[in-house]
Amino acid sequence: MSNMHRIHWFDEQIRSGRYPNSSLLAREFEISRRQAQRDIEYMAATLRAPLVYMAKYRGYCYEDQTYRLPQLYMTEEEQRVLKYLAHRYRHYDYDRSDAVKRVAHLLERFTEEDSESEGIQEAFPSFSAAPRQLQYRELLSHAIKESRVVHMHYQDHEGERQFPFCPLGFVSRFNADYVAGYETDPLQNMLLRLEGVRRIRLSDERFVCDAAANQSIWERPLPVRKPFLAEILLLEICDADMWMGYRIRERKDRVHTIEFYDADTFEEHLFTSEWEELLAPKWLRQRLQNHIARMAARLDRTNGS
Known part of the structure; x- marks a missing residue:
């Protein structure tokens, strides 16, 4: 049972005015009280739920009744x-x-x-x-x-x-x-x-x-390898430390220095992501050009037939 199901149940109990607590959550889903308390802490710390413990009712309510859980359902x-x-x-x-x-x-x-x-x-x-x-x-x-x-x-x-x-x-x-x-x-x-x-x-x-x-x-030990570096002009400045899973080592305006270890996987990533210009390395530019040329040749053969 996903903890998201438990959190939604806990949220519904609060909105129904039942003042749920960790004991009630643990009993409902047959989990430990410690796990139940972690779910409650997760609601407060990560989902920013305005939880308030009411000693009179031995349970929780929302300090701000307008609060809504973020969309947590996933396919x-x-x-x-x-x-x-x-x-x-x-x-x-x-x-x-x-x-x-x-x-x-x-x-x-x-x-x-x-x-x-x-x-x-x-x-x-x-x-x-x-x-x-x-x-x-x-x-x-x-x-x-x-x-x-x-x-x-x-x-x-x-x-x-x-x-x-x-x-x-x-x-x-x-x-x-x-x-x-x-x-x-x-x-x-x-x-x-x-x-x-x-x-x-x-x-x-x-x-x-x-x-x-x-x-x-x-x-088998993992070999020690230094990452390759690619200089890429992105459509806009990326403020995060990662670009679609790849670490950004340095940025100068829209030019980002990206680390990657596997050329095949990174090349595939470049075909499916949005960017404006690949500035370096030269060998990766050539690799992409050759790949595109082979694809264009196959398309020409198809159109000719």
């Missing part, structure tokens, strides 16, 4: 995107990581469910939240939960290939997402980038994971 797709972002922020391990992980905790509170009763730890990473990757994450999450072998169609620099794959979990590195697991024939540990997945089909075959044998997947 299932919106919740998946937030879970996706929460996972990425939770695994961020660079500058100001403590502050970023607090953001992850906040995002998770908007989508949290009773994971103890489900017995799973959900994960939906990636900043871009591409619909196809969301779908693959959902299928792989199901396969991981049930230890099911999947038939993987995958493409990388070696070309496209098909193989049976046993997924174990997800890893995020440098703004890109991977599924960790192992191939069965031949037996070998693998990290597959989600962007390289072309098609997934779940099979009825189950696998038994040897935790000791596959521990090396999780123990």
